[in-house]
Amino acid sequence: MALLEVRDLKVVFQRRGEQPFTAVDEISFDVEPGQTVGLVGESGCGKSVTSLAIMRLLAKRGNKVSGSVSFEGTDLLTLPDKEMRDRRGRDLGMVFQDPLSSLNPVIPIGLQITEVLERHRDMPRKKAAIEAVELLDKVGIPDPSRRLSEYPHQLSGGMRQRALIAIALACRPRLLIADEPTTALDVTIQAQILALLRELVQDTGTALIMITHDLGVVAGLCDEVNVLYGGRIVERAQRHQLFAEPRHPYTHGLLASIPRLDAGRGEKLVPIKGSVADNIPWAGGCAFAPRCPNALEVCRESSPQLVPDNGGLLRCHNPVRPAVAAGGGAR
Amino acid sequence: MNTLLNKKKEPIDKLAAASARGHSLGGEALRRMLRSPVAITGGVITILFVLLAIFAPLLAPKDPLTRYLQDKVNMGRGIIPGAMPGYPLGVDDFGRDFLSRLIVGAQQTLLVGVLATLIGVVVGMILGGLAGAFGGWVDTLIMRVVDVMLAFPSLLLAVSIAALFAKPSQWTVILAVSMIGVPIFARLLRGSMLAQRSSDHVLAATSLGVKRRSIVLRHMLPNSLGPVIVQATLTLATSIIEAAALSFLGLGDPDPSRAEWGLMLGNAAHKFLEIRPELAYYPAIAIIVVALGFTLLGESLREALDPKNRR
Numbered sequence: 001m002a003l004l005e006v007r008d009l010k011v012v013f014q015r016r017g018e019q020p021f022t023a024v025d026e027i028s029f030d031v032e033p034g035q036t037v038g039l040v041g042e043s044g045c046g047k048s049v050t051s052l053a054i055m056r057l058l059a060k061r062g063n064k065v066s067g068s069v070s071f072e073g074t075d076l077l078t079l080p081d082k083e084m085r086d087r088r089g090r091d092l093g094m095v096f097q098d099p100l101s102s103l104n105p106v107i108p109i110g111l112q113i114t115e116v117l118e119r120h121r122d123m124p125r126k127k128a129a130i131e132a133v134e135l136l137d138k139v140g141i142p143d144p145s146r147r148l149s150e151y152p153h154q155l156s157g158g159m160r161q162r163a164l165i166a167i168a169l170a171c172r173p174r175l176l177i178a179d180e181p182t183t184a185l186d187v188t189i190q191a192q193i194l195a196l197l198r199e200l201v202q203d204t205g206t207a208l209i210m211i212t213h214d215l216g217v218v219a220g221l222c223d224e225v226n227v228l229y230g231g232r233i234v235e236r237a238q239r240h241q242l243f244a245e246p247r248h249p250y251t252h253g254l255l256a257s258i259p260r261l262d263a264g265r266g267e268k269l270v271p272i273k274g275s276v277a278d279n280i281p282w283a284g285g286c287a288f289a290p291r292c293p294n295a296l297e298v299c300r301e302s303s304p305q306l307v308p309d310n311g312g313l314l315r316c317h318n319p320v321r322p323a324v325a326a327g328g329g330a331r
Numbered sequence: 332m333n334t335l336l337n338k339k340k341e342p343i344d345k346l347a348a349a350s351a352r353g354h355s356l357g358g359e360a361l362r363r364m365l366r367s368p369v370a371i372t373g374g375v376i377t378i379l380f381v382l383l384a385i386f387a388p389l390l391a392p393k394d395p396l397t398r399y400l401q402d403k404v405n406m407g408r409g410i411i412p413g414a415m416p417g418y419p420l421g422v423d424d425f426g427r428d429f430l431s432r433l434i435v436g437a438q439q440t441l442l443v444g445v446l447a448t449l450i451g452v453v454v455g456m457i458l459g460g461l462a463g464a465f466g467g468w469v470d471t472l473i474m475r476v477v478d479v480m481l482a483f484p485s486l487l488l489a490v491s492i493a494a495l496f497a498k499p500s501q502w503t504v505i506l507a508v509s510m511i512g513v514p515i516f517a518r519l520l521r522g523s524m525l526a527q528r529s530s531d532h533v534l535a536a537t538s539l540g541v542k543r544r545s546i547v548l549r550h551m552l553p554n555s556l557g558p559v560i561v562q563a564t565l566t567l568a569t570s571i572i573e574a575a576a577l578s579f580l581g582l583g584d585p586d587p588s589r590a591e592w593g594l595m596l597g598n599a600a601h602k603f604l605e606i607r608p609e610l611a612y613y614p615a616i617a618i619i620v621v622a623l624g625f626t627l628l629g630e631s632l633r634e635a636l637d638p639k640n641r642r
Contacts, residue, residue: 057534085542088538089539093539094535098531102534103532104550107549115545115549116539116540119540170539
């Protein structure tokens with residue numbers, strides 16, 4: 001049994017007087033201990049909502065969450081609120097996109113770490129402070145004991161994200177959800193943070209769900225990749241498989257749109273045409289069909305199912321043939 | 332930790348830290364205030380006023396209650412002696428030294444202003460805090476009550492509350508004036524608490540399983556206090572004016588021996604404005620200057636705390 005089994009997770013936004021909107025549509029995936037699973041897709045495809053639904057951080061009002069999220073056999077979605085609060089931070093940790101706004105601006109970093117240690121590991125304040133220094137050291141923050149009394153605005157962006165990771169890891173959660181942890185950082189810091197995450201996963205056997213729109217991040221970190229489109233998984237593959245042979249036209253488009261160093265001078269980038277706004281509902285066809293270069297009649301008439309394909313899963317009537325995709329973007 | 336990585340990262344982070352290191356939020360605000368002439372003017376007036384109030388018994392040249400020149404005053408014939416050696420501002424209709432009464436009156440003004448504001452802040456923060464923390468029907472209930480309070484013009488509200496008490500005293504004035512502040516503070520705190528509730532760092536704290544009580548008290552409340560502090564400084568000014576207004580209208584402490592600016596102004600205006608108009612000017616100017624001092628201080632504090640103005 002996997003550490004985390006997400007089954008048919010569905011999130012519907014319901015607002016009074018408005019059409020319900022299905023943000024996440026029956027997503028299922030597993031995460032094993034020590035494994036890194038990527039959720040990839042463009043803005044609005046349901047990545048973040050999936051992670052918030054797993055953590056039960058979506059507001060109860062206006063959001064209908066169904067399906068099951070079983071963590072070591074317990075369904076998190078049906079757990080009483082109090083038990084869920086006990087598990088957050090202890091069993092499941094989360095790292096957010098913007099490290100500055102995710103840290104409390106009026107409390108020193110140290111207190112934000114010891115707060116979690118006191119809460120979940122019943123440590124006295126002094127012992128927690130010693131542990132906090134070790135944690136900051138572990139995530140590569142220089143001079144950690146001095147940092148304890150510093151405020152978030154006194155740290156650099158990279159250090160803030162390190163501190164955030166230290167806080168999330170304080171109670172050694174078995175699952176870490178990283179929601180675009182590198183998006184707000186510049187490229188050099190991005191690489192450091194990714195290396196840090198990779199190392200932590202290897203050292204501690206923590207399972208990691210990596211949410212990103214950056215295929216470079218996927219290439220560097222994930223074991224298995226789920227490509228999301230319009231709230232559904234459209235393709236799942238092992239990392240190398242995905243980059244070598246993208247099967248879904250959307251995945252293929254994403255890979256093709258990456259600027260390449262070996263491209264000829266003056267060669268134009270290849271974007272995916274249209275935007276998410278062009279989507280048609282999954283119920284009547286393939287949501288991607290209006291933007292898809294491979295679209296057939298059938299794509300607008302029947303909704304494709306997620307079927308096993310080439311060792312992974314694929315939801316497409318007319319997938320990209322391997323020959324076409326050859327060399328389509330290993331980075 | 333990967334040693335190669337460590338070597339690469341350290342100088343970068345150290346450099347970044349050096350430029351970012353410096354001042355806490357409060358220190359930063361203070362530094363900015365010291366550069367602003369408005370803040371300095373407001374601060375100097377406020378400090379002088381507070382010192383005057385604290386050391387009033389020492390600074391007053393004469394006893395404020397003794398009727399030194401009672402036999403020289405004849406209200407029937409409209410005679411009040413003006414300024415003379417020993418009585419630089421003259422005397423009132425009981426022959427008491429006006430300057431000493433003005434100085435001692437600062438005490439009363441400070442006491443009423445500070446206490447009324449304090450009560451307003453505390454009660455308003457409890458109401459607003461509960462509304463912002465719980466939301467739902469608690470929020471709706473509290474905010475409707477607050478809306479009703481806000482619907483009254485401030486002075487009318489204070490007059491009504493002051494008039495409710497059979498025996499007016501300085502405490503009824505304080506209570507009446509504090510009620511003006513309550514809905515303002517409640518609304519302000521609720522607003523910023525609601526903004527905090529949907530903020531990233533509260534979401535992050537929730538994702539760490541931090542208890543709800545700590546989320547409210549440690550994460551939401553301290554981040555919501557800025558506007559409340561600024562409003563409190565501004566409310567000090569209005570409290571002083573409102574309290575003086577109540578006394579002026581005869582809804583304050585009826586004891587005529589008590590030196591109080593509003594009462595002194597009221598007496599001067601009602602009883603002997605034609606004879607000695609300057610006796611009305613002095614307390615009026617005192618009230619205006621002190622209120623101005625607190626307002627300038629409050630305004631510059633708001634500017635200093637506003638992150639948009641950060642340089």
